[in-house]
Amino acid sequence: MRSLPWAKAPLLLFKRPGVAIALMVATVVATLPAVGTPLLISASQSDSIEQQLNDQCALPGGFHAKFARSGESYSEGGGDGSLGTGVTIDALDREDVLAEIDRIEQLADRVDGLSEVDRTLSLGAPQPWTEHHGRVAGIRGGDGGYNSVFFIHRDAAFDRIAPVEGDFGPGAWVPTEFDGVAEVNPGDSVVTGLTTKVGSEAQLWDAFPGVDTEYTPGSEPVDLEIPVTGVYESLNGHPLMKTEWCHMEYGLNLAVTPEPEWRPTVLLDEETFWTLAEQAELSVQVHLRFELDEPPSLDQAAAISDQLAEIEPEVVSTGTTMDYEMPRFEHRAQVVGEALLLPIGVVSGAAILVGLCIVGASGVLWVRRRGVELAALAGRGVSPGALGLKGALEAFPAAVLGGVAGHWLCWLSMPWWAPVDRIDARAPVWSAVLGIGAVLAALLVVGVVSGRATRGFTEPVKIARRRFGTVPWELVPAGGAVAAWLWLDDSITVTSGDAADRVGQVAQLPGRAFVVPLLTALACAGMAARLLRTWWGRPQRRPMRGVSGFIASRRIRRDGWAGAVMVAAVAVPTALAGYAVTASSSVSETIDAQARSEIGSDVVVTFDEPTDIGDMLSRFGEATSVVRVDTLTMDRIKVSTLFVDVDSFERAADTVKLMAPGVDIAGVLSGDGVPALAIGTPEVVDGAATVNLPGPATMDIDVTTVPDLPGGRAGNPVVLISNEHLPELPWSSGYQWWVRTDDSAGVRDAVESRFEDATVAVSAERYDGTPKQSLTASMEYLLWVSLLTAVVVVVGILLRLESRAPANRRAYVVMRRMGLRSVTHRLALLREVGVLLGAGVAVGVVVSAVLVVTMATDFDIDPASGPGVVVTVPSLAVVWLTIATLATVCGAALFVHARIAAAKPSLVLRDTA
Numbered sequence: 001m002r003s004l005p006w007a008k009a010p011l012l013l014f015k016r017p018g019v020a021i022a023l024m025v026a027t028v029v030a031t032l033p034a035v036g037t038p039l040l041i042s043a044s045q046s047d048s049i050e051q052q053l054n055d056q057c058a059l060p061g062g063f064h065a066k067f068a069r070s071g072e073s074y075s076e077g078g079g080d081g082s083l084g085t086g087v088t089i090d091a092l093d094r095e096d097v098l099a100e101i102d103r104i105e106q107l108a109d110r111v112d113g114l115s116e117v118d119r120t121l122s123l124g125a126p127q128p129w130t131e132h133h134g135r136v137a138g139i140r141g142g143d144g145g146y147n148s149v150f151f152i153h154r155d156a157a158f159d160r161i162a163p164v165e166g167d168f169g170p171g172a173w174v175p176t177e178f179d180g181v182a183e184v185n186p187g188d189s190v191v192t193g194l195t196t197k198v199g200s201e202a203q204l205w206d207a208f209p210g211v212d213t214e215y216t217p218g219s220e221p222v223d224l225e226i227p228v229t230g231v232y233e234s235l236n237g238h239p240l241m242k243t244e245w246c247h248m249e250y251g252l253n254l255a256v257t258p259e260p261e262w263r264p265t266v267l268l269d270e271e272t273f274w275t276l277a278e279q280a281e282l283s284v285q286v287h288l289r290f291e292l293d294e295p296p297s298l299d300q301a302a303a304i305s306d307q308l309a310e311i312e313p314e315v316v317s318t319g320t321t322m323d324y325e326m327p328r329f330e331h332r333a334q335v336v337g338e339a340l341l342l343p344i345g346v347v348s349g350a351a352i353l354v355g356l357c358i359v360g361a362s363g364v365l366w367v368r369r370r371g372v373e374l375a376a377l378a379g380r381g382v383s384p385g386a387l388g389l390k391g392a393l394e395a396f397p398a399a400v401l402g403g404v405a406g407h408w409l410c411w412l413s414m415p416w417w418a419p420v421d422r423i424d425a426r427a428p429v430w431s432a433v434l435g436i437g438a439v440l441a442a443l444l445v446v447g448v449v450s451g452r453a454t455r456g457f458t459e460p461v462k463i464a465r466r467r468f469g470t471v472p473w474e475l476v477p478a479g480g481a482v483a484a485w486l487w488l489d490d491s492i493t494v495t496s497g498d499a500a501d502r503v504g505q506v507a508q509l510p511g512r513a514f515v516v517p518l519l520t521a522l523a524c525a526g527m528a529a530r531l532l533r534t535w536w537g538r539p540q541r542r543p544m545r546g547v548s549g550f551i552a553s554r555r556i557r558r559d560g561w562a563g564a565v566m567v568a569a570v571a572v573p574t575a576l577a578g579y580a581v582t583a584s585s586s587v588s589e590t591i592d593a594q595a596r597s598e599i600g601s602d603v604v605v606t607f608d609e610p611t612d613i614g615d616m617l618s619r620f621g622e623a624t625s626v627v628r629v630d631t632l633t634m635d636r637i638k639v640s641t642l643f644v645d646v647d648s649f650e651r652a653a654d655t656v657k658l659m660a661p662g663v664d665i666a667g668v669l670s671g672d673g674v675p676a677l678a679i680g681t682p683e684v685v686d687g688a689a690t691v692n693l694p695g696p697a698t699m700d701i702d703v704t705t706v707p708d709l710p711g712g713r714a715g716n717p718v719v720l721i722s723n724e725h726l727p728e729l730p731w732s733s734g735y736q737w738w739v740r741t742d743d744s745a746g747v748r749d750a751v752e753s754r755f756e757d758a759t760v761a762v763s764a765e766r767y768d769g770t771p772k773q774s775l776t777a778s779m780e781y782l783l784w785v786s787l788l789t790a791v792v793v794v795v796g797i798l799l800r801l802e803s804r805a806p807a808n809r810r811a812y813v814v815m816r817r818m819g820l821r822s823v824t825h826r827l828a829l830l831r832e833v834g835v836l837l838g839a840g841v842a843v844g845v846v847v848s849a850v851l852v853v854t855m856a857t858d859f860d861i862d863p864a865s866g867p868g869v870v871v872t873v874p875s876l877a878v879v880w881l882t883i884a885t886l887a888t889v890c891g892a893a894l895f896v897h898a899r900i901a902a903a904k905p906s907l908v909l910r911d912t913a
Contacts, residue, residue: 388451570840
C-alpha cells in the first residue's frame with residue numbers, strides 16, 4: 001500500500017488534464033531553445049561558408065589548378081663558340097597536356113563533393129616581352145598586319161557568353177569589339193597568324209653583341225584560315241566577366257588594362273584550338289576549375305580542406321600551381337560561431353528559464369489540485385522530499401512528451417528561423433543532449449517546487465521564510481545589467497587570424513546589446529510585479545463599479561502574488577519581443593541607409609554623356625538627375641561637386657534628411673546668388689568660397705555647412721549646387737540618375753536593356769562579402785525566442801485561472817442562485833484577464849521603449865559612416881501585438897467561463913468535479 005501512490009504516479013497526472021497540458025507546453029517552451037541553439041549556430045556557420053563562396057569567383061570552393069606547356073625551342077650552337085645562329089621549334093605535345101589534365105582529375109576524385117572539371121585552354125600572350133622581342137598571336141586585318149588576340153577553348157563556353165548572332169559549330173566565335181579587323185559575320189572566315197618576333201636591329205643582350213638575329217624556322221608566321229560561326233558580346237566590361245569568367249580576368253587582360261591595350265578573346269571549339277596550338281610557337285595556358293556540387297557545412301568544409309591539403313603536394317609536383325580558399329572560409333565560419341555563441345546562448349538561456357518558471361508554476365498547481373491526497377500522505381509520515389519525488393514521477397510522461405514535441409517542433413520550424421538547412425554532423429548530437437538536459441531540468445524543477453510546496457502540510461511557515469519573500473530580489477538582475485554594461489566588451493567586430501581581406505572578421509552587435517536588455521526586462525518586470533502586489537494588498541477604499549468589476553477586483557486581490565507574477569510573465573516577453581523587432585529592423589535600416597548614403601540612393605545609374613531617360617524609371621520610384629564633378633578644388637581643398645535638381649533631390653536621396661537634419665535643402669539651394677551646401681570641416685566653413693571648375697573657369701558660391709551629405713568619394717567633402725547654375729563643362733565624372741526604389745533589380749534590367757554603356761550601382765550589393773553581411777541573425781533569433789515565450793503567457797494565464805477553478809466554481813454556483821447572469825460573469829473574467837494582461841503588455845512596451853532609447857547607439861556597427869543610427873518603429877508589430885492581446889483575453893475568459901459554468905451544483909463542494 002505504501003508504494004501504490006508512487007507506482008501509479010506516472011499515470012495519475014493525466015487525471016488532471018489542465019496540469020498535464022500546462023506542463024507539456026512549458027516543457028516544449030524550455031526544450032525548443034535548448035534544441036535550437038546548436039542548430040542555429042551550425043546553420044549560421046554553413047551560411048557564412050555559402051556567402052563566401054557566392055561573394056568570390058576568382059577562386060572556387062574546390063580548387064583552381066594552372067599549368068603551361070609549349071613546344072621546345074633551342075638555339076643551334078655556332079661553330080665559333082657564339083651563343084647561337086638559329087632557333088628550332090618542336091611542336092607542342094597535345095597528349096602531354098591531356099595527360100597532365102587527366103592526372104589532376106584523378107587526384108581531384110579524392111576530394112569529396114567536387115563537380116566535374118571545368119577546363120579553360122588559352123593560347124596567346126598578354127603583351128610582347130619588349131618592343132623587339134616577344135611572341136604574339138593574332139588575326140590578319142585588312143591592312144595585312146596582325147591584331148593580337150587570345151584564342152580560348154573552354155568547356156561549355158558557349159553557355160557562358162551572351163550570343164549576338166550565329167550558332168555554335170566548328171570554328172571561331174568573335175567578340176563584337178574587334179578593332180583593326182573588318183566587320184566579321186557568321187559564315188566569313190578569319191586568317192590567324194602565330195609567330196615569334198625577335199629584334200631585327202636591336203641586340204637581345206648587350207653582353208652578347210655578336211648574336212645572329214636571323215632565326216629559322218620561326219621567323220615567318222603560320223597562317224590558318226578558320227570559319228566564323230558566331231558573334232558574341234565582348235567580355236570586356238560585361239557583367240559575365242564578374243561571374244562566369246572572373247577567374248580569367250587577369251589572364252585575358254580584361255578590365256585590368258587600358259582600352260587601347262586590351263586584346264579581344266576569340267572562342268574556338270576544342271579541335272580547332274588544338275589544330276592551331278600544335279602549329280604555334282606559343283605556350284598553352286591550362287586553367288582547371290573544380291567547383292563544389294553544393295555549399296558544405298562546417299564539418300564538410302574541414303574534410304574538404306584536409307583532402308585538398310593532402311593532394312596539393314602531388315598536384316604541384318610537375319610545376320602546376322594550385323589555389324584553394326576553403327581553409328580560410330572554414331576559419332571564418334568558426335569565427336562566426338564564436339561570435340554568435342554569447343548572444344544566442346544568453347537568449348536561449350532566458351527562454352529556457354521562462355519555460356522552467358512555468359514548469360514550476362505547474363508544480364504549484366499540481367499541489368493545489370492534489371492537496372487532499374498529499375495532506376493525507378503527509379499525515380501518514382511521508383516526507384516533503386518523497387512527495388516531491390511523487391510530483392516528478394507524475395510529471396515524467398508529460399515532460400517527456402513535451403520534450404519530444406519541442407524537439408520535433410524545433411526541427412519542423414527550422415526553415416523559418418535558420419538561415420540555411422545545412423548543419424554540422426555534431427549539431428544534432430548537441431541538440432539532443434541539450435534537449436534531454438532541458439527535460440531533466442523540468443523534472444527537477446517540478447520535484448523541488450512540489451516538495452517545497454507540500455511543507456505546509458506538516459510544518460508551519462517560519463517567520464524567516466516570510467521575511468525571505470520581502471527581499472527585493474529584482475535588484476539582482478538590475479545589478480547584473482549595470483555590471484554587464486560596464487564590463488562586457490562593446491566591440492562590434494570579431495577579428496581572428498589574418499583579417500587583411502576580412503576573411504577573419506565578423507561583424508556583430510556588442511554582447512551587452514543582448515545581456516543588458518534581458519536583465520533589465522527581468523528587473524523592471526519584477527519591480528512592477530512587487531509594486532502591483534503592494535498596491536493590490538492595500539485596503540480598497542472605492543470598490544470598482546458594477547458587479548463584474550467587483551468580482552474581477554476581488555479575484556485579483558485575493559491572489560495578488562499570482563497576479564503580480566502573471567503581469568511580470570507577460571511583461572518580459574513583450575519587452576524582449578518589442579526590443580528585438582525594433583533593434584532588428586533598426587540595424588537593417590541603418591546598414592541600408594549607410595549603403596545608400598555611400599552611393600547616393602538605392603540605385604545610381606552613371607553615363608559618360610548627358611542622357612535623357614524620360615519617364616523610364618518613374619514606375620520604379622523617385623529619380624533625380626545629378627552631374628558629378630570630382631577632384632575639383634574649393635579654396636585649395638579637393639571636393640566632390642554635385643549639381644542636383646532641387647525639386648526631386650531630397651525625395652530620391654532620402655538619406656540627406658538624416659545626414660543634414662533640420663536643414664531645408666531645397667530652400668537653401670534655391671536662394672539668391674549661387675548657394676551651396678557643403679560638409680563642414682575645419683577647412684570648409686560658412687561663407688563665400690571659390691570653386692575652380694575644369695579648365696580656367698571658376699565659380700563663386702555662398703557655402704552653408706551641414707554635418708554630412710550623401711554621395712561622397714575618396715573622403716572628399718561633398719558640395720551640392722543647384723543644376724540651374726551648371727556651367728559648360730569640358731569633362732565630368734559622370735552624368736547620373738539617382739533612383740529611390742524597392743525594385744533595384746527591375747531598374748538594373750530596364751537600364752541595361754536600353755543603354756549598353758550605362759554603369760549601374762546598387763546599394764543592396766554594397767556590403768556583399770563584407771563583415772556587415774547577415775548581421776541581424778542573432779537579433780532575429782531573439783525575436784523568435786521572444787515570440788515563443790509569448791506562448792507561455794497564454795499558458796500562465798490559464799494556469800492561474802485553473803489554479804483557482806474549484807473556488808471559482810463554488811462561487812459561481814452560489815452567485816447564480818443569487819441572480820448573477822452569465823454575461824456578467826464573462827465580463828468579470830474579461831476584466832480580470834484584461835487587467836493582468838493589459839498591465840503586463842503596458843509594462844513590457846514601456847520597458848522595450850526605454851531599452852531601445854538606451855541601447856540605440858549599439859545598433860550602428862559602423863559609427864564612422866553616415867547617417868548614424870536609424871531607429872525604425874515597427875508599426876505592423878504593434879498592430880499584431882494589439883490583436884494578439886485582445887484575442888488572448890477573449891479566448892482565455894471564454895474558455896474559463898465555459899469550464900466554470902459546466903460545474904454541477906451537486907458536486908460543487910467537492911474538488912473532484
